[in-house]
Amino acid sequence: xxxxxxxxxxxxxxxxxxxxxxxxxxxxxxxxxxxxxxxxxxxxxxxxxxxxxxxxxxxxxxxxxxxxxxxxxxxxxxxxxxxxxxxxxxxxxxxxxxxxxxxxxxxxxxxxxxxxxxxxxxxxxxxxxxxxxxxxxxxxxxxxxxxxxxxxxxxxxxxxxxxxxxxxxxxxxxxxxxxxxxxxxxxxxxxxxxxxxxxxxxxxxxxxxxxxxxxxxxxxxxxxxxxxxxxxxxxxxxxxxxxxxxxxxxxxxxxxxxxxxxxxxxxxxxxxxxxxxxxxxxxxxxxxxxxxxxxxxxxxxxxxxxxxxxxxxxxxxxxxxxxxxxxxxxxxxxxxxxxxxxxxxxxxxxxxxxxxxxxxxxxxxxxx
Numbered sequence: 386x387x388x389x390x391x392x393x394x395x396x397x398x399x400x401x402x403x404x405x406x407x408x409x410x411x412x413x414x415x416x417x418x419x420x421x422x423x424x425x426x427x428x429x430x431x432x433x434x435x436x437x438x439x440x441x442x443x444x445x446x447x448x449x450x451x452x453x454x455x456x457x458x459x460x461x462x463x464x465x466x467x468x469x470x471x472x473x474x475x476x477x478x479x480x481x482x483x484x485x486x487x488x489x490x491x492x493x494x495x496x497x498x499x500x501x502x503x504x505x506x507x508x509x510x511x512x513x514x515x516x517x518x519x520x521x522x523x524x525x526x527x528x529x530x531x532x533x534x535x536x537x538x539x540x541x542x543x544x545x546x547x548x549x550x551x552x553x554x555x556x557x558x559x560x561x562x563x564x565x566x567x568x569x570x571x572x573x574x575x576x577x578x579x580x581x582x583x584x585x586x587x588x589x590x591x592x593x594x595x596x597x598x599x600x601x602x603x604x605x606x607x608x609x610x611x612x613x614x615x616x617x618x619x620x621x622x623x624x625x626x627x628x629x630x631x632x633x634x635x636x637x638x639x640x641x642x643x644x645x646x647x648x649x650x651x652x653x654x655x656x657x658x659x660x661x662x663x664x665x666x667x668x669x670x671x672x673x674x675x676x677x678x679x680x681x682x683x684x685x686x687x688x689x690x691x692x693x694x695x696x697x698x699x700x701x702x703x704x705x706x707x708x709x710x711x712x713x714x715x716x717x718x719x720x721x722x723x724x725x726x727x728x729x730x731x732x733x734x735x736x737x738x739x740x741x742x743x744x745x746x747x748x749x750x751x752x753x
Contacts, residue, residue: 517599641751
């Protein structure tokens with residue numbers, strides 16, 4: 386199958402050639418006054434107008450569309466490399482172009498501006514990632530703040546994943562860390578308030594594989610002539626993701642501790658999948674500031690759970706994470722939420738960055 390480079394086409398809007406019928410439709414829509422111009426060939430040959438026009442909301446959705454669509458698709462992302470996807474704002478022109486896409490691939494609840502724009506665009510074919518897998522609620526804050534991630538430390542491990550350490554760790558720690566009261570005014574991102582659903586499903590390879598199957602079917606519907614290719618590519622990608630899952634299971638065996646500390650609570654699904662316990666400085670919102678009570682709690686967690694590393698993200702969270710690490714005499718390392726690929730990423734695509742995450746976790750957890 387032909388597979389496109391995941392870093393090649395970062396954003397819309399961009400000019401593109403349409404068939405005569407689509408150009409006529411575009412003229413009747415909001416883009417009519419802007420006009421559509423011709424563009425040259427892109428990628429590995431052929432004309433971009435011969436491919437299915439797919440718009441992805443951010444990198445994990447872009448990667449799925451490119452891997453599954455292969456040579457039959459032309460994929461653009463709403464988010465440029467290095468831009469924080471949570472804070473994306475769209476122009477009226479971009480919203481109009483969404484309506485002209487053959488397929489939009491997005492994750493509901495992750496980028497409020499995208500959710501609204503898709504609703505307004507009237508796009509016919511949509512692949513919405515959360516509709517293909519089950520989401521979990523984690524609360525808007527951190528462990529001990531506004532409900533936080535405390536359920537992941539015990540009962541939540543009984544949610545159907547087979548884990549080597551989850552139940553044992555839940556009994557050992559269930560109420561071991563005393564919760565401090567939340568500071569007033571500490572709210573999460575627009576992923577919701579208390580009981581907010583965690584959108585970071587792509588960090589669990591098994592859930593990501595489920596989404597891949599859904600995107601394959603959406604592409605087959607949008608472009609029936611190549612439906613067999615899309616389904617084959619989706620199956621192949623799912624198989625690679627199952628291999629990544631196996632690597633994580635094997636690589637995280639015989640670990641010293643189950644607990645890891647991160648800058649923001651992006652790794653709950655990954656922790657659930659492999660029987661780990663994530664403690665985060667910030668909550669689901671990477672921009673939120675931790676309270677003094679939360680920082681005191683993390684000091685206690687690090688001592689009690691034998692944590693020797695504080696993880697930050699390549700793009701954010703370094704200052705607070707390093708402050709905590711300095712206070713505790715711990716080292717720092719990068720754990721990448723794979724929301725985008727930049728020059729600072731430890732890898733050129735999803736699989737490379739996730740395997741770098743595995744090696745960082747192995748070292749931090751003392752896996753042998």
